[in-house]
Amino acid sequence: MRDVLFKSIWRSAALGSVAILLNGCGIMSWFHSSPGPKTPPPLSKGEKQVSFSTQWQARLYGLWPIHPYQGTDIAHQGRQIVVSDASGHLVSLNDAGRQQWIRSLVGKSARGATIAHGVVYTGTTAGEVFAFDAKNGHKLWSVQLTSEVLTPVVFADDHLLLQTVNGHLWALDPKDGKVQWTFSMNQPSLILRAVSTPTVHDGVVYAGFADGTLAALSLSTGAELWHARVAIAHGSNELARMVDVAARPIVADGQVFAAAYQGNLAAYTLQSGSQNWSVPMSVYLTPVWFKNHLFVAEADGVIAEIDPGSGSVLWRNTRLKGHAMTGLSSCGDDLLATDNGGYLYAFNPKSGHRIGQTRLSSSGIQSSPVCLANHQILALSDAGTLYRIKLAKR
Structure with a gap:
């Protein structure tokens, strides 16, 4: 229902x-x-510096709706690709797009799977976490948690990390799924249906929560090391007071960067959590650290580069303002983005200029572009078509 x-x-x-x-x-x-799909402004001949060519496309069957704020991760390792659909199927393909195996889950995997050390891990909306043999899809174990899983599973030093919709961060044993520790923050009464995927760096877990908090925890024990407020809720109603840290924290340049919806983009010291800078900005897609620079897609479709040392905006591309962006990543020398109109974009990271675009699908793209070797890209459409695209300079 x-x-x-x-x-x-x-x-x-x-x-x-x-x-x-x-x-x-x-x-x-x-x-x-989200805003209805829009046709982007055309590029002039002089602006077109990148071309896209489809290497293959694989039509997958099932339900593949895009939900606002909740893109699907494409798992890729070696020659294997794993995606999940909205009807509760986990699908493994080879690097030519041919299906290897398919498994049905209890519930659906809202954010996709993770491949680590020959095992595919995924959590579901029914609160169950599964582990499958990556080669044949044989189920190794499953465990029932107390609430809906809304992040991909993160494998880190013999721990599996994930967050559930009730504000809990879980650490599980990769061998059998047994709970190692849990951590939780107070939940506001109204939240986005998007939860921050934990990030691990030097034995510390950095995780964002729906109340606008970024927390640093010990990976081994789950003990809190520090927490900081990325955004403070304000406004006359619950909608205006939503400040979910939905984007995954980024650790780079000796700092941890975190972003909140209807809040701020901010940088913190790794050791103490003291704030280095904060910029008012509404962000729900994970920022991209690319060639020692920080890039963000704002909630209104604006793409920007941020100085990691000061938080100053170095450039801002407003040509796609009003578009619902569904992914941000990088490949080769280019910054990439996708939207709910089915478009894949390339930007010059130095200037912010749009240098290429192609419409992969008449439906939206529901994944951040995944960069492979030789400037090739994977992207998944709302219709359930997986594309492998070659990126080339014109």
């Missing part, structure tokens, strides 16, 4: 917003219909 409601929210332009009470967890998860 809930899936039907989510689908109607997404497809109905007449609905501006809706809140849905999650069964048993006592909080409200927020969706609002």
Whole structure:
């Protein structure tokens, strides 16, 4: 019933917003219909510096709706690609796009799978975490948690890390899924249906929470080392007070960068969590650290470069303002982005100019572009087509 409601929210332009009470967890998860797909401004001949060519495309079957703020991760390791659909299927393909195996899950994997040391890990909306043999899809174990899993599983030094919709961060044993430790923060009454994927660096877990908090925890024990406020809720209603840290924290340049929806982009020292700088900015996609520079896609579709030392905006491209961006990444010398209109974009990271674009699908793209060897890219459409694209200079 809930899936039907989510689908109607997404497809109905007449609905501006809706809140849905999650069964048993006592909080409200927020969706609002993102801007309708838009056609981007055309590029002049002089601006076109990058071309895209399709190497192959694989049509996968199942349900593949894009939900606002919740893109799907494409897992890729060696010659294996693993994706998940919205009807609860986990699909493994080889690097030519041919299916190797498929498994049905209890619930659906909202954010995709993770491949680590020959094992595929994924969590589901039913609160279950699975481990499968990467070669044949044989189930190794499963474990039931207390709430809906809304992040990919992160493998780090004999720990599996993930977050659930009720504000809990879990560490599980990769061998059998047993709980090693848990950590939680107070949840506001209304949250985005997007949860920050934990980041691990030098034995420390950095995780964002729906109340606008960034926390640093010991990987081995889960003990809190420090926490900082990325954003402080303000406003006359619950919608205005939403400041979820939905983007994954980025550790680089001796700092940890965190971003909040309707909040700030900020940098903190790794050891103490003291704030180095903060810039008002609404962000839900994970920023990109690329060639010692920091790039962000703002919630309104604006792409920007931020000076990591001061937080100053070095350039801001507003040509796609009003577009619903679904991914941001890098490949080769270029910055890449995708949107819900089915477009793949390339930007010059030095100037911010758009230097290439192609429409992969008449439906949206629901994944950040994944960069492979030889300037090739994987992207997954809302219709369930997986594309392998070659990026070339003109």
